[in-house]
Amino acid sequence: MAIAERKIVVGAGVAGLTLAERLCAGGGCEVTVLEGEDSPGGLARTFTREGFSFDIGPHRFHTSDTAVQSYLLEILGSEITAIPRASSVYIAGRYQDWPLSLGGVTKLPFSMLLPSAFDLLRVGTRGTPASFADHIIARYGRNLYRHFFRGYTRKFTGLDGSELHTDWAAAGVDRAVIDRKVKADSLLSLARSLVFPSPVTTSFIYPERGGIQRFPDLLAERIEASGGTIRLSTRVEGLLEDGGAVRGVRLSDGSEVEGSEVFWSAPVTEAFPGLELHFIDTIVYNVALRARTDNAYQWCYFGEPGICFSRLSIPRNFSEAMVPRGADSLVAEVTCPPGDPLWDSPSSMIQRLMEDLGRVGAAAPEDILFISPEKVRRSYPVYTLDYKERLAAIRPPAGLRLLGRCGTFWYNNMDHSISQGLAMASGGDVPREFWKTSVGTR
Numbered sequence: 001m002a003i004a005e006r007k008i009v010v011g012a013g014v015a016g017l018t019l020a021e022r023l024c025a026g027g028g029c030e031v032t033v034l035e036g037e038d039s040p041g042g043l044a045r046t047f048t049r050e051g052f053s054f055d056i057g058p059h060r061f062h063t064s065d066t067a068v069q070s071y072l073l074e075i076l077g078s079e080i081t082a083i084p085r086a087s088s089v090y091i092a093g094r095y096q097d098w099p100l101s102l103g104g105v106t107k108l109p110f111s112m113l114l115p116s117a118f119d120l121l122r123v124g125t126r127g128t129p130a131s132f133a134d135h136i137i138a139r140y141g142r143n144l145y146r147h148f149f150r151g152y153t154r155k156f157t158g159l160d161g162s163e164l165h166t167d168w169a170a171a172g173v174d175r176a177v178i179d180r181k182v183k184a185d186s187l188l189s190l191a192r193s194l195v196f197p198s199p200v201t202t203s204f205i206y207p208e209r210g211g212i213q214r215f216p217d218l219l220a221e222r223i224e225a226s227g228g229t230i231r232l233s234t235r236v237e238g239l240l241e242d243g244g245a246v247r248g249v250r251l252s253d254g255s256e257v258e259g260s261e262v263f264w265s266a267p268v269t270e271a272f273p274g275l276e277l278h279f280i281d282t283i284v285y286n287v288a289l290r291a292r293t294d295n296a297y298q299w300c301y302f303g304e305p306g307i308c309f310s311r312l313s314i315p316r317n318f319s320e321a322m323v324p325r326g327a328d329s330l331v332a333e334v335t336c337p338p339g340d341p342l343w344d345s346p347s348s349m350i351q352r353l354m355e356d357l358g359r360v361g362a363a364a365p366e367d368i369l370f371i372s373p374e375k376v377r378r379s380y381p382v383y384t385l386d387y388k389e390r391l392a393a394i395r396p397p398a399g400l401r402l403l404g405r406c407g408t409f410w411y412n413n414m415d416h417s418i419s420q421g422l423a424m425a426s427g428g429d430v431p432r433e434f435w436k437t438s439v440g441t442r
């Protein structure tokens, strides 16, 4: 087969693997996937150690897109399990339901309760907010912003809410923050929901075993079974171009791979060096516990600046297969904005992490068997106020197609990445701003 028919997929995350699997299934071309890490999966990987399995934070499939649902069924088949969601948020020393419900807001200390409840009655969407902070205040009120979102946002991004684009809210917060079914728009509905709080029950899909990594693993098996190639530990360093068209990629060892089309799901900043867009890195602290805890949530957000992690997740509450019998575990996420010194010394946080886990009642220090930190690069795109103009300035050469969370710099979930892969494999393009039309979490 002529090299001109080779299609190169950069990145073996969910987007790149879905695309490659569909291209291979369609036949008629040679497909080569190039992946910098030593295993496929990207942000949807699972680390395994001493019988414990840890996803990169809480990972679940949740989508209303029927094409994605069918694809998940086709790939995971009978390994799919459906799990009712149980998420939580820790505010003022107490665990509340997440998304926040008015019933939950009533459990806040009195000094927070009244201002927050009255804010929720007054808020609206007047005018065009200039930043994330303006948007949240307009929508959820000044008090909830002050008590939760401000600290959480600074801890998570290293930036103040006024320095972030409103899309930061559209991507991650608006679709999950307030339980819309009980959102009060009148005094009567507020009273009704306080007396009869109605929790939202949603279910999500998760692989029966193998953690979230099972999905990329199954895709990789299919790609190889149908003649595609996946080259792991192969870093792409840049594009090869000829007369305004892409003709392949250059690898970090100096060698070249030629192809007629390049599908790029690695960070867009690596395809266009000099593009001033930034990502947040995350250190996930995988904590193995000798005994069961009573942590009932799948994941819980921690906004308080005094607590070092922004979220905890409990792998056992996704699948019992994630822990040895009788044992337990948790994953603590600590984000590192660009330049954060913690990135170079993750172990320096372990003592503080143990203290904070004890303080929030998640794990006692004497129950901890081991803590293993994993560094995850470019886990979140950062939407600074000018990010859209910067993104609009790029001019991809002919034959280069951008997809995936980091490739498009869009805050997609796995279902969005799958949908992008499916669209591109059938010759379509990536619809932008997925999150505004579908449900998910980050």
Ligand SMILES: Cc1cc2nc3c(=O)[nH]c(=O)nc-3n(C[C@H](O)[C@H](O)[C@H](O)COP(=O)(O)OP(=O)(O)OC[C@H]3O[C@@H](n4cnc5c(N)ncnc54)[C@H](O)[C@@H]3O)c2cc1C
Pocket (backbone or CB within 6 Å): 010, 011, 012, 013, 014, 015, 016, 034, 035, 036, 037, 040, 041, 042, 043, 044, 056, 057, 058, 059, 060, 061, 062, 234, 235, 236, 237, 265, 266, 267, 270, 333, 379, 380, 403, 404, 405, 406, 411, 412, 413, 414, 415, 417, 440, 441, 442
């Ligand atoms: C903590 C956390 C929790 C999440 N929870 C959920 C959830 O519950 N549900 C959900 O649907 N989504 C969730 N997501 C989002 C989900 O993980 C991503 O949307 C999805 O995995 C992105 O897949 P992708 O293929 O688009 O990108 P990526 O996973 O980023 O894949 C890109 C791939 O490119 C590779 N790469 C990078 N640079 C190079 C290079 N130079 N050369 C070769 N390869 C390179 C990377 O190693 C990676 O494998 C979560 C994300 C995080 C960080």
